Amino acid sequence: MTGNLSLRDRAILLGVVVLALYGLAVVLWFMKFDRDWSKSIKSYESAVKTYRREAALIAKRDALQAQYEEEQEKIPVLPEDSPSDTHWMALLTGLAEKHHVSISGKKPGKEEQEDVLSKLEVEVEWTASLSSLVKFLYALETAERAMFDVRSIGVATSGRNTGYLKGKMTICCAYLREEGKDK
Amino acid sequence: MESGGGFARQAAEAWSLAAESVAPDTDDAALDRPVPPDGASADALPQEVADEAQPAAEMLAQAFHEASQTFKTREFVLSVPLSRLLVRVVRVPVDERDDIIDTAQKELEAVSPFPDGSLAVGVETVAETDREIVAAVAALPAEAAGDISEALTAAKVCVTRTDVTAFGRLRAFWPQICAKEGVSRRLVLMNLDDGWDIVVLDDGAPVFLRGLGAEAKTSEELARDVTLSLLQASGLSKPIEEVVVFSETKVDDAVLDRLATFGPVRLAEMSGDEFESAEGVAQRTVEGATCDVTPEDWAVALREARFKKKMIVGISAAMAVWLLVMGVFFGVPFVYGQLTARQTAQSRRHQAAYRAVKSIETKLKMVQGYSDREHGALMLLKRISDELPAGARLREFRYTRGDSVFVQGDVEQDSVVYDYKNALFALRDGDEDGAKLFPGGVELSGLRQNKFRLDAVLKDPEEDEAPVRATARRRAK
Numbered sequence: 001m002t003g004n005l006s007l008r009d010r011a012i013l014l015g016v017v018v019l020a021l022y023g024l025a026v027v028l029w030f031m032k033f034d035r036d037w038s039k040s041i042k043s044y045e046s047a048v049k050t051y052r053r054e055a056a057l058i059a060k061r062d063a064l065q066a067q068y069e070e071e072q073e074k075i076p077v078l079p080e081d082s083p084s085d086t087h088w089m090a091l092l093t094g095l096a097e098k099h100h101v102s103i104s105g106k107k108p109g110k111e112e113q114e115d116v117l118s119k120l121e122v123e124v125e126w127t128a129s130l131s132s133l134v135k136f137l138y139a140l141e142t143a144e145r146a147m148f149d150v151r152s153i154g155v156a157t158s159g160r161n162t163g164y165l166k167g168k169m170t171i172c173c174a175y176l177r178e179e180g181k182d183k
Numbered sequence: 184m185e186s187g188g189g190f191a192r193q194a195a196e197a198w199s200l201a202a203e204s205v206a207p208d209t210d211d212a213a214l215d216r217p218v219p220p221d222g223a224s225a226d227a228l229p230q231e232v233a234d235e236a237q238p239a240a241e242m243l244a245q246a247f248h249e250a251s252q253t254f255k256t257r258e259f260v261l262s263v264p265l266s267r268l269l270v271r272v273v274r275v276p277v278d279e280r281d282d283i284i285d286t287a288q289k290e291l292e293a294v295s296p297f298p299d300g301s302l303a304v305g306v307e308t309v310a311e312t313d314r315e316i317v318a319a320v321a322a323l324p325a326e327a328a329g330d331i332s333e334a335l336t337a338a339k340v341c342v343t344r345t346d347v348t349a350f351g352r353l354r355a356f357w358p359q360i361c362a363k364e365g366v367s368r369r370l371v372l373m374n375l376d377d378g379w380d381i382v383v384l385d386d387g388a389p390v391f392l393r394g395l396g397a398e399a400k401t402s403e404e405l406a407r408d409v410t411l412s413l414l415q416a417s418g419l420s421k422p423i424e425e426v427v428v429f430s431e432t433k434v435d436d437a438v439l440d441r442l443a444t445f446g447p448v449r450l451a452e453m454s455g456d457e458f459e460s461a462e463g464v465a466q467r468t469v470e471g472a473t474c475d476v477t478p479e480d481w482a483v484a485l486r487e488a489r490f491k492k493k494m495i496v497g498i499s500a501a502m503a504v505w506l507l508v509m510g511v512f513f514g515v516p517f518v519y520g521q522l523t524a525r526q527t528a529q530s531r532r533h534q535a536a537y538r539a540v541k542s543i544e545t546k547l548k549m550v551q552g553y554s555d556r557e558h559g560a561l562m563l564l565k566r567i568s569d570e571l572p573a574g575a576r577l578r579e580f581r582y583t584r585g586d587s588v589f590v591q592g593d594v595e596q597d598s599v600v601y602d603y604k605n606a607l608f609a610l611r612d613g614d615e616d617g618a619k620l621f622p623g624g625v626e627l628s629g630l631r632q633n634k635f636r637l638d639a640v641l642k643d644p645e646e647d648e649a650p651v652r653a654t655a656r657r658r659a660k
Contacts, residue, residue, distance in 0.1 A: 017293070033512045033513075033515075037515055040520055043523045044526065045287075050526075054533060057541060060540070061536075067547055068550070071547060074554060114549060115545070117550065134561065134564070141561060147554060149553040150559060153581040159520075169286050171275045
């Protein structure tokens, strides 16, 4: 078919074919390379972000260490083998009685270990006036030689216009065992 | 090839310029351009041309090759001696100016010894009056240029223009030819490397041109050829007022004596520059002389060579662009890969220190998780109670640290619930210390018959784990 074409025509035809292939290749390749580009650019940006975040954290080493030591001082320490549930239940009961919170049920969980920190969760069913509840909660937060944290609480009115509230709360008692104190 | 009156006027101007000897206007730089060897002469050919053992085409090819190397070009202007050309001077009426090429074509085809061959005719107007145009027409039959074609092909060079050597010589020698003024008919004889050329000039315009070939001529033979030439020119009626002789070799006295029978002989001095006639051709090319007898196959070869050159440049440019595009396509991911690897290596170098600090931070957050009072149950209960609008009663409060707050109550007017929500929104956005009471948001999830229910999410959306909507969780339960 191309036998009758002059050199110029053949060259033009070849050029057109090459250009068409060029365009097709660029389109196809660009679609692939676009993904590769995005992926490689995102990888790089992620690596930079990670490095900066890590470097920033390393720069805060002394401040974090000081802060941790300060917080650690507030954590109560129990002897290594002493039972924790009786210790904390007694303390909780005492605080509840002191602030006129009636505890109808207590259910201690198992002692759990989170890194160096030990914790014991106690589920409590209670009834109290609003002021007693507030005082009790405040007492839990400010108790000495103890670190109580109310993980959850449900408060609802107790019947119609009785002025009393009732509900459940989960109190977490955090502490250190003597062996893990200085870790 | 140009045709019609335009070309004729241009040619006429070129000849008049030549006649006025305006050589000083010549572009000197142009004269320095590559000047090809005379096609049929040995002007620019090496001495070996004289060696008859070597075929002429081969010698010519070698000369082309050397010239190509010297002048760094593959395109030449060539001039061909009269002995290879069909040359006529034609006269056409002025009103047939546009038909001058056809006339020339017919004229030359009539005298061509190669009736089957097509002729590429070169036309140059040499004189013009009110009534007629005098034009020198020439053609180079392909059969007479076979050796040149072979040489051009062998040397891989092309011809952009083919002139008549005699025209170049006339251009170069014009000041000497016209040295004597007031001459009407002048006979010019040029004995150069390719033998005798005879030109009859009437009032400065060539009316007859003839090449006698390279063979040596006796005085009688030369006189006979001159007589025949004058007869062909316009008869012997018009007297020869001057015979101008150019010769690069000494002319025999017998020849000069015999020529003197036609008219007073003047032996013009030559500069001794062997490229003088080539310079004449170069000048004519610069001045835009129209006579071009380039055969069609040479012109085709030139067009193809130029096109090939353009094609090669185009393909090279396309390849370069292609390489550039590929370089960018492959290079960008590669460069980013390298940068990422370098960044990762930097991270790896401080991993030990990072892990140590991360451990401290983790422990700190863990401890703070139990000692944080700002987001504790008591503080939340206080803030929600503080913001409770007048006339509203809180019926239920549920709190889970780090997860959600749920509030339900009664109101006297529905609108106050929205005020309440707005107040909680303010707490969501943080107070003066920047602490956010409800990092995740506050949602009014139910309102009917003076009862309201509000959900708030306590999980910080900036944390890795997505916020958990308390309502959704409760509904799931």
